[in-house]
Each structure stands twice: as C-alpha cells, then as structure tokens.
Amino acid sequence: xxxxxxxxxxxxxxxxxxxxxxxxxxxxxxxxxxxxxxxxxxxxxxxxxxxxxxxxxxxxxxxxxxxxxxxxxxxxxxxxxxxxxxxxxxxxxxxxxxxxxxxxxxxxxxxxxxxxxxxxxxxxxxxxxxxxxxxxxxxxxxxxxxxxxxxxxxxxxxxxxxxxxxxxxxxxxxxxxxxxxxxxxxxxxxxxxxxxxxxxxxxxxxxxxxxxxxxxxxxxxxxxxxxxxxxxxxxxxxxxxxxxxxxxxxxxxxxxxxxxxxxxxxxxxxxxxxxxxxxxxxxxxxxxxxxxxxxxxxxxxx
Ligand code: SF4
Ligand SMILES: [Zn+2]
Ligand SMILES: [Zn+2]
Numbered sequence: 564x565x566x567x568x569x570x571x572x573x574x575x576x577x578x579x580x581x582x583x584x585x586x587x588x589x590x591x592x593x594x595x596x597x598x599x600x601x602x603x604x605x606x607x608x609x610x611x612x613x614x615x616x617x618x619x620x621x622x623x624x625x626x627x628x629x630x631x632x633x634x635x636x637x638x639x640x641x642x643x644x645x646x647x648x649x650x651x652x653x654x655x656x657x658x659x660x661x662x663x664x665x666x667x668x669x670x671x672x673x674x675x676x677x678x679x680x681x682x683x684x685x686x687x688x689x690x691x692x693x694x695x696x697x698x699x700x701x702x703x704x705x706x707x708x709x710x711x712x713x714x715x716x717x718x719x720x721x722x723x724x725x726x727x728x729x730x731x732x733x734x735x736x737x738x739x740x741x742x743x744x745x746x747x748x749x750x751x752x753x754x755x756x757x758x759x760x761x762x763x764x765x766x767x768x769x770x771x772x773x774x775x776x777x778x779x780x781x782x783x784x785x786x787x788x789x790x791x792x793x794x795x796x797x798x799x800x801x802x803x804x805x806x807x808x809x810x811x812x813x814x815x816x817x818x819x820x821x822x823x824x825x826x827x828x829x830x831x832x833x834x835x836x837x838x839x840x841x842x843x844x845x846x847x848x849x850x851x852x853x854x855x856x857x858x859x860x861x862x863x864x865x
Contacts, residue, residue, distance in 0.1 A: 575776055579814035586780045593777050597629050597765045604753045606763040607722060609638045614720035616711055617643045617665075617672070619657025621778040621785040622726030624664060626766055628783060630724060631668050644714040646707055647676040649684025650790060657786045664784060675714045677706050681859060691862045699792035702858060709846070709855045715760055727764040729820055730771035734801045736823045741797070746849075749831035751823060770816060 564573040566585035574586040601607055617623040634641055643665050647654050665672035678684045688702050715723045739747040755761040778785055809816050841853035
C-alpha cells in the first residue's frame with residue numbers, strides 16, 4: 564500500500580479518518596496537529612520560554628521532540644525539566660534517558676526533586692500514609708503540580724508544557740466525574756490565557772496510539788518500564804475501557820474529547836473562585852490552605 568500524500572511505502576493507517584501515510588507524512592501530520600492545537604488555544608506567545616516537563620516516558624519525549632522541531636521555525640525557546648519523585652529504581656533510568664536526549668537535541672535540562680522541595684520523597688510519603696484511600700498517584704500528582712510551578716518560576720518560564728495526550732484527557736475527565744470533582748473538570752479547559760503561569764498540553768488532541776507510533780518511527784529512546792504504582796488507581800481500567808470502545812466505534816474518542824472541551828469551559832465559568840493565598844506557604848489557592856500543605860499535614864500528622 565502507498566502513502567495517500569506522497570506515494571511512498573505506507574507505514575500507518577489512521578482508522579478514524581481512513582488516511583494511509585508513510586512514516587514521514589505521518590510524523591508531519593503529528594507536528595501539524597500539535598501546531599494547530601497550540602495556535603487554536605494561543606498556547607505559546609512570541610519570545611516566550613517554554614518549560615517542558617519531561618519524565619522520560621513516550622509522551623514527554625515526543626512533546627520535547629515536536630516542540631524542538633517547531634522552535635526552529637517559530638519565535639520561542641525551550642528548557643526541559645524533570646521532576647524526581649523519589650521512586651527507587653524507576654526515576655533513575657528515566658533521568659539518564661532524558662539527559663542524553665536533551666544533549667542530543669541541545670536543549671538545556673534541569674532536575675527538581677520532591678525531597679528538596681517538600682522534604683519528603685514519594686516513597687517516604689507512602690510510608691507515612693495511614694489512610695489507604697489516599698492513592699499514591701493523588702499524593703504524587705499534588706506534589707508534581709507544585710514542583711512544576713516551582714521549576715517554571717525558577718527558570719523564569721512563562722508557560723509549562725506537559726505531554727498529556729487525548730487518551731489522558733478522556734481518562735482524567737472520567738476520573739474527575741466518577742469522584743464528583745467538578746472543580747477539576749473546570750481545570751481541564753485548555754484556555755489558561757488569564758493565568759500568570761500558563762499550563763499547556765500541545766498533544767492533547769492526539770491519540771495515545773499515534774504518540775507511540777511517532778516515538779517508534781522517529782527512534783525516540785523512551786522508558787518502557789511503567790511506574791510501580793501505575794496500576795493502583797482506576798486509570799488503567801479506564802484506558803482499557805476506552806480502547807475497547809474505540810475499537811468497536813472508531814472515532815468515539817475524538818467525539819468525547821470535543822464534548823469535554825465544551826463541558827470544561829462551562830464548568831470553569833460556573834466554578835470560578837476567588838484566588839487567595841495559602842496561610843502556610845503563601846502559594847495561590849482557593850481556600851485558606853493549599854492542597855500541598857493539606858497533603859503534607861495529613862501525611863505527617865497521621
Ligand atoms: S504513576 Fe502515579 S505514582 Fe507513578 S509517577 Fe505517575 S502519578 Fe506518580
Ligand atoms: Zn508520504
Ligand atoms: Zn500551602
């Protein structure tokens with residue numbers, strides 16, 4: 564079979580659109596999609612420094628590769644940061660992969676650790692935890708958001724880019740819906756233009772399966788070993804559920820994504836809360852104490 568665009572040997576069939584593409588045209592289509600998402604939501608402005616969160620997994624390495632290619636023809640700069648949660652045996656391998664990929668691309672790279680920022684590694688937090696309802700990923704996610712904010716501020720970046728793909732967005736929406744957390748659904752609105760530090764997801768309109776194929780076809784050296792805590796939450800079950808829906812109803816993920824974009828926009832408007840300062844650490848939050856200080860108090864008092 565040959566490529567629909569250039570007649571070279573085809574390497575990928577995009578089921579939901581019916582396109583058949585060679586490796587090069589496929590990669591270009593991913594760059595084009597990410598560029599369209601960036602411009603639709605005005606994610607990056609002229610002259611900005613983009614802090615790219617790079618964990619070493621496929622999504623973040625694809626993100627770095629895509630943004631690095633775009634930065635050659637657009638007016639913005641990049642710096643990569645990795646958050647070291649302190650997960651023994653897991654993060655060390657990823658750090659080496661990120662280090663050497665950044666050297667190859669000639670992108671500056673810095674590491675920020677939970678231990679330095681919160682005086683607790685993820686592993687230490689898990690040992691302190693008494694309440695088993697508090698999942699590893701909810702502790703980790705609370706700390707990661709703050710760690711990334713800190714990283715971006717310390718390198719003077721205007722915007723934080725993360726590698727979340729379309730499947731991640733759908734799963735997160737279902738997790739927030741199932742837990743009754745409508746505030747977090749509001750946070751999913753991609754328009755963060757009014758925030759001082761903007762968080763962007765340039766790959767959020769791309770299927771996970773296409774991110775995987777991009778990584779393979781461009782020989783990106785990503786870490787394949789998953790985090791040891793990955794299967795503790797409901798996310799893996801939701802991923803499998805959505806994949807089985809997609810295989811029986813091609814394109815259903817795209818439809819769901821469009822609905823989420825509308826719902827999150829309305830929810831954000833309805834849930835707008837006045838911003839206050841945390842009475843413990845001084846960071847911006849919506850109540851008296853921010854989520855990180857609440858988490859640390861909960862862990863260390865238990
Ligand atoms: S899977 Fe959970 S615990 Fe592991 S790095 Fe991701 S958020 Fe943290
Ligand atoms: Zn082609
Ligand atoms: Zn605080």
